[in-house]
Amino acid sequence: MKTKPPLVHREFIVYSFLAALLGTILGSILGLITLPRIIFNAYTANFTFTKLQLNLHPWYIVLSFLLAFLSTVLSSWLASRKELKTDPAQLMLPKPPAGGSRILLEKINFIWHHLNFSYKVTARNLFRYKGRMLMTIVGVAGATALMITGFGIKDSLNTIVERQFGHISQYDIITAYNPDESTQNINRAKNVVRNSNNVKRFNGAYFENIYATRNNDYAREDISLTVSKNSQQLNHYIKLQDYQSHKALKLSNNGAIISQKLANLQNVTVGGKIKIHETDGTTHKIKIAGITTMYAGHYIYMNQAYYQKVFNQKYQANAYLVSLKKNSKEQVNNFAAKFNRQEAAVQTIQSQETKSTITNILSNLNNLILVLVLSASLLSLVVLYTLTNINISERVRELSTLKVLGFYPNEVLMYIYRETNILTGIGIVLGLGFGYAFHGYIMKLLPPATAMVAPGLSWSNPIISVILMIIFSLVVMMMMNQKIKNIDMLEALKSVD
Incomplete structure (x- = not known):
């Protein structure tokens, strides 16, 4: 009984439709529920919220399903439609190989003549299945890029704490007092x-919370203004260094030093000017004498002379930058509590509290990084397994012939997997470049307005990513080796009859 083409179409379409539907459901759960919770927990680790309000966004789900539908159902329909135009008797026969043609490598005689038979066959097969070759390279490159991005985010974020609080901020606490209090209360503080x-040491300074706004934007940057008598005193507590040359910066009588992220948001460079506002609404313009590396918060640093020039008032210290001999959390808290009990005390800023806040946020972001790395791992396994499985299934007779001719099991395995290894290697190399570029793009979007991340990737990142991709490739190879061993040579060779 002849099966009508629509019924044949239905077999392929139903399978593809179910794959698209299940993929959309799982993807919607991951993208609209799981990932938002992870990101929410990371960014709100140090704040109190009643609950996370999740919205389903039906249009996003519909759009995702349509894309999945087009990439699976439409592809299956087009492929089956093409095959059903062929005579049924012809479909039952093995697909004849494409007409032979010389590949580029054959034209390079010096290389081609030095290749053994196995590598010549591999080279021909790579160009024989161009679509499969492209899909393998793109899949492996994408997985490698995602893996490098995931590990790179972790590298960039984890170095913030050490760079900010290990190299730049050398003080333990800032104690601010009210200079308008009575002399007796001020002296007690x-x-x-x-x-x-x-x-261990302390230095008097002027400390004030100010802010800046952006042109044509309602966004506001809260800034900590610190004024010191000279650079030498400030250098014991805060290391100011140029964000490009990393050379030490000194306070100038003709300008202020601002943090790099603030300069980026205000779109200013050295020699430019920005407008700052005091809490009472008073506005001042300051000239940029230098831009310093700073990873957390917005800061402006001035010396006494430039402060008096800009603010048109006499410099009067209202804070101490303090370094403690014993700076454990308990010791710092005790010191802060004792200071805050004074009548003239305004506030204390503990570097450890800021450090703890950032560390808490970063630890929660590790869950997001884990999801990214697991997704990349799953992608690589699926791509390698699926394409290698198709490759073996379509070449069962070819592999059976090799077995009959006396090829050893490892030779038969490498006959297929040598192609996969080469394509995986090309994909990894391309993925390293894509990963570096994608990581740089993500790190421009990920940090909040008050933070900056360390650029670049650590040397261990690409090494770990490459090793993982090789491990995944070996896992698939072992799985495929078992499938090749189970091929029934006689059945495969007589199946055409």
């Missing part, structure tokens, strides 16, 4: 710092 046995 100062004496907490001056007379403490746990204080």
Whole structure:
């Protein structure tokens, strides 16, 4: 009984439709529920919210399903439609190989004549299945790029804490007091710092919270203004260094030093000017004498002379930058509590609290990175397994012939897998480049407005990514080796009859 073409179409379309539907459901759960929770927990680790409000966004789900439908159902329909135009008797026969043609490598006589038979066959087969070759390279390159991006995000974020609080910020606490308080109350607050046995060193400074706005934008950057008498005093507590040359910066009488992220948001360079606002609405324009590397927060640093020039008022210290001998969390908290009990005390800023806040956020982002790396791993396994499986299934007779001719099992395996290894290698090399570019793009979007990340990738990142891709390739090879061993040579060779 002859099966009508629509029924044949239905077999392929139903299978593809179910794959698209299940993929959309799983993807929607992951993208609209799981990932938002991970990101929410990371960015709100140090804030109190009642609950996360999740929206289903039906249009996004519909769009995703349509894309999945087009890439699976439409592809299956077009492929089956093409095959059903062929005579049924012809379909039952093995597909004849494409007409032979010389590949580019054959025209390079020096290389071609030095290749043994196995490598010549591999080279021909690579160009014989161009679509499969392209899909393998693109799939492996995409998986490698995602893996490098995931590990790269971890590298860039994890170095923030060490660079900011290990190299740049050398103080343990800032103690701010009200200079308008009575002299007696001010002296009591100062004496907490001056007379403490746990204080290693301290330096008087002027500290104020100010802000800046962007042109044609309602966004506002909260800034910490620190004024010191000179660079030498400030250098013991905050290391100011040029964001490009990394050379030490000194406070100038003709300009201020601002943090790099603030300069980027305000779109200014050295020699330019920005407008700053005090909390009472007073506005000042300051000239940029230098841009310093700073990974957390927005900062402006001035010396006494330039402060008096810009603000048109006499410099009067209202804070201490303090380094402690014993700077454990308990010791710093005790010192802060003692200072805050004074009448003149305004606030204390502990570097450890800021460090703890950032560390908490970063630890929660590790879940997001894990999802990214697992997705890349799954993608690589699916691509390699699917394409290698198709490759073996279509060449069962070819492999059976090799077995009959006396090829050893490892030779038969490498006959197929040598192609996969070459394509995987090409994909990995391309993925390294794509991963570096994609990581740079993501790191411009990921950090919040008050933070900056360390650029570049650590040397271990590409090494780990390449090793993982090789491991996944070997896992698939072992799985395929078992399938090749189970091929029934006689059945495969007589199946045409």
